[in-house]
Amino acid sequence: MHTDVLIVGAGPTGLALGVDLARRGVDALVVERADGLFPGSRGKGIQPRTMEVFDDLGVLDAIRAAGGDYPVGVIWQDGKRVGEHRMFDPAEATEDSPYTEPWMVPQWRTQEILFARLEELGGRAAFGREVVGLEQDAEGVTVGFGDGGSLRASYVVAADGGRSVVRRALGIGMTGETVDPHPTLVADLRITGLDRDNWHIFPPGEGEGFLAICPLAGTEDFQAVAQFSEGSTVDLSLDGIRKVVAARSHLAPEDVTEVRWASDFRPRAALADRFRSGRVFLAGDAAHVHSPAGGQGLNTSVQDAYNLGWKLGAVLRGGAPATLLDTYEEERRAIAADMLGLSTSVHRGEVRRGKATRQLGLGYRESSLTQETRAAAGRVRAGDRAPDATVGDVRLFDAFRGPHWTLLALGTQAPDVGEPVRVVAGPPHAVYGTGLFLIRPDGYVGWAGETAGGLAEYARRTGL
Known part of the structure; x- marks a missing residue:
């Protein structure tokens, strides 16, 4: 058997990644050692940034209907x-x-909703499949199961929790502390x-x-x-x-x-020493373990999947260079480290749950995948979360929704960027200002400029 991506673990991380890959036409399989989905409420808080992610993945209506x-x-x-x-x-x-307060949904219900969406998109999941080991080479990864079977994958994503079998098989350590x-x-x-x-x-x-x-x-x-x-x-x-x-x-x-x-x-806090080893990636609790205080664990984990999904899709289906995958660890490990510190501070009563815990301010300004070419950037810079707005008669979150890139041309002429990119043009905007903003599939500004100079090179680098 062979699949493009094997996802180990059918928790929120693995299922969100499976949904994202399924809508991109990537052949992926989610495997879970348990016989069914996790039955408990543990991660019950959906933060505003994750609500935006769920909007894009097509599950927000179900999430809102299921919680309060x-x-x-x-x-x-x-x-x-x-x-x-x-x-x-x-x-x-x-x-x-548009989403500013955490939304309560028991974790088991969130997983049911993501699993239903995965099946709706034609994605696959197999329960009762325990991963016991793996070997990788330059072409792929061979994964062994407890029943003696094996599977070949181009890439593997470990989303199998804080006691990750895959992480341990790779020999990747975790550095952390007991919070309480x-x-x-x-x-x-x-x-x-x-x-x-x-x-x-x-x-x-x-x-x-x-x-x-x-x-x-x-x-x-x-x-x-x-x-x-x-x-x-x-x-x-x-x-x-x-x-x-x-x-x-x-x-x-x-x-x-x-x-x-x-x-x-x-309660403990721990961060994996690396988020990647060759063709294997760590995501969710396999990469970072949080105190539950502040509701950062599940949300950071789902956003790991959201960051990795479009990059795997671009490499496997979009012709992007494999080096694009290097930016996953670069971007997400720094975020996870910050969120671990935040969770610990909330647990110890040093920080209240508020602006920081909503995760709307997280971004990738320092990423090698971020390019800001304006001499005087405004409020929204390359690397920032792309805010919602109405440009003409178009709501931006509606324009962003889907696996594509989006180019905003505000107060300037939009260049010809080809079919894979959706273009939204309009006058200067109070939040964005004036200029060109290329929005990544995960809703962050990848490139920003006053003119289109340098945009074509950025597009080649990211597989557009």
Whole structure:
């Protein structure tokens, strides 16, 4: 068997990459060692930048229908409401940033939506296929499975989590730290006796850690998170979780009627020493492991896939030079390092969830794939996220949607750039200013100039 791209892991990262490659006509296979999709809520926060990514991938309507806004936190003490806590600093939507608040969707539901989109596009996934090893040469990668079978791929993407088998087989280390030594329980529960309009917070008592119980938007479940003393063993059974809830809240043990899923972890932050080895790439938790505080892990992971997908498509189907793939690690490892620091700072209470955690300000100004040729650049520079706007009667996010590049010609003549590029022309814009802006398939400005000088060379370098 042979495929252009083998994606190891059917989590949000692997599925998002599979969707992106499928719409580009790239033959890709997603393999997952489990027999089905992940069943828990773990990564439940979709940040505004990822909402924009999901818009482009064609799943935003389903994501919005499946979730809801984050509720206001209510602080309890001795069975009484004693205060409120707002998890995020508020922000109003603007024309250039239509999504400004995190959207809550349980991870299992996000994965169902991405999987449905993958199938809709004709993409493939195989469950119960455990990768146990791989060997690569100049032409491709041979991957071995636990059942004795093997598969040949031009490229492999490891999206198989923090304990990545592929990363370990490559001998790539991870450098990191323990963010918090206290074991933490996370569980999806059915609970009676709590309203679904609030996030219920029970501060730590004597000898006990905190308990937080959040209604999961779009479901009948609650997500419970509880912290334990260092060295504790976490009981994931129904009786064990009932005892924790009853000891730390005004609820009775029988108010917890069902455990839908439960896990425990110790918050840590770690970054892979490399994101690539030859024809194998690391993405998502295989490349960076976050504290869940601030909701950066899943979002950074999906954006890894979004960065890598168009580059693989350009090399495999668009005639781009293979050197384009070098920019994946260059761009994404720096972003991951920044987001790890942010997650840790939020976890330790040093930074509030707000502008930085929304990820709208992330970009690639220092990338070798970025070229700014204007003598006096305006607010939007090459390497920045391309903001939404209306130019003439065209909404830019509508123009960007799809696997193509887009050229904005604002207050200047648009050059002939050929069929693969969509051209949007109009007068100078308050946000963009005047000039030519070549927008990458992942929604970032790759090249910007006052005239078309240098644009043709940039297009050749990126396979346009």
